[in-house]
Amino acid sequence: MNLKNLQEKVKLSDKATRYHLYTPQEKEILTMTVKLNEEVGELCNDILSILRVQRKAKLEKFDKRHVYQEFADVILTTLQLASSAKVDIERAVEDKIKRIEQRKKNKSE
């Protein structure tokens, strides 16, 4: 396989859909989405270390106290992203919990 050929093959043409971001809000949403992904990745990294299925070099550097911070980072970044996207997160969570409870109720009937 030739990666340059593959890169050329999948290259977006000028006519193809591109990811145009016009407003500061769109840029903020994209930035916060990437940031959330980073924080989830850091949490995953710590979970792998706790389960000891991580590379030895990473296990040697791991401090399990960091996992608490990573859970907090994921929650805080999610809240920031919701604010950027103008999502009423409290309402979203309440609605979701109602749906889950309704699904459980329907299963038990």
Ligand SMILES: [Mg+2]
């Ligand atoms: Mg973090």
